[in-house]
Amino acid sequence: MRFQEDHHYIEKTLKGNLNAFGQLIQKHEKYAFTLALRILKNREEAEEAAQDAFMKAFHSLKTFEGKSKFTTWLYKIVYNEALGRLRKSKNFTIQLDEVEELASDSLDYLDGLKALQLIERKELIQRGLDAMKPAESAVLTLFYLEEQSIKEIEEIMDLKSSHVKILLHRGRKSLLESLQKITKSELIHLL
Template identity: 70%
Template sequence: MHFENDLYYIEKTLAGDRHAFGQLIQKHQNYAYTLAYRILKNSEEAEEATQDSFMKVYDSLKKFERKSKFTTWLYKIVYHEALGRLRKMKNIMIDIDEVTDLKLPVDDFSNGLELLHLQERKDLIKNALDGLKATESAVLTLFYLEEQSIKEIEVITELSESHIKILLHRGRKNMLISLQKFTKKEISHLL
């Protein structure tokens, strides 16, 4: 689906067009959910955090000052909503089977083996991200998957640039360790 730029939908929403806000949600819901999931590590909680975040966005859209990109403002709301929920949660249960898969068209792959390899890589990365601390996982998700700059992540998380760089460094290091352990375990099962 082709989407217009965010300001187009914002202007139409502010003029009373609820369908335009629905388009804005469709455009950003997967990224918002991914960020919430990386923090909460629970799909139901992440879905609720995402929905609540979009409600907050709708209620305060008039306050969006356009000093930053809309996505930066949105991710800040999602980030803080998810952190608030994380603080309230007493027991965090991670069920890897609950992780929603990306819907990729089969036509884009030359054969089923390529699709299988892509899915295996995706699963490895998800498992490694799930094993990280919530802040490391969130910062890695924002930087690599959402392609946010360090400055944008500063705005979203309200962490200092140096702290974000430390989290990125530690997150990459911990993710590599996790991937190495997981692949050694998988290889040993094959032997």
């Protein structure tokens, strides 16, 4: 489905069209869920956090001033909701279920071997992200998967630019270390 610009749906929602907000949810639900999942590391908790964040966004939509992108505003709500749940649960070790493939459409035109390699690569990266600290994993997700700028990540996570850059640097390093450990472990099991 091809979506229109966010402001189109926001205007309609503010005029009472609930279907327009449903379109906003469909447009952003995968990324909202992925961000919550990176922080909470539990599929059910992430789904609930994303749903609650969308409800909060709906009830606060009239306060959205449009000074930043809608996604920045929304992801800040998702981030804070997930972080609040994480603080309540104090549970950092729950195993993460598989994340839905964000680019499932791209598999249609790939041949079987390439598709298998792509799936294996995503699973490997997912396992690497799972082993990281939630803040580093969230920053990498926002920057690389959701293509948010440093400035937007600052707003979402309520951090200074320098801190976001440090988290990105540490996150990249942690991801590399995690991937090296995982691949080394798998190689040892093969031998």
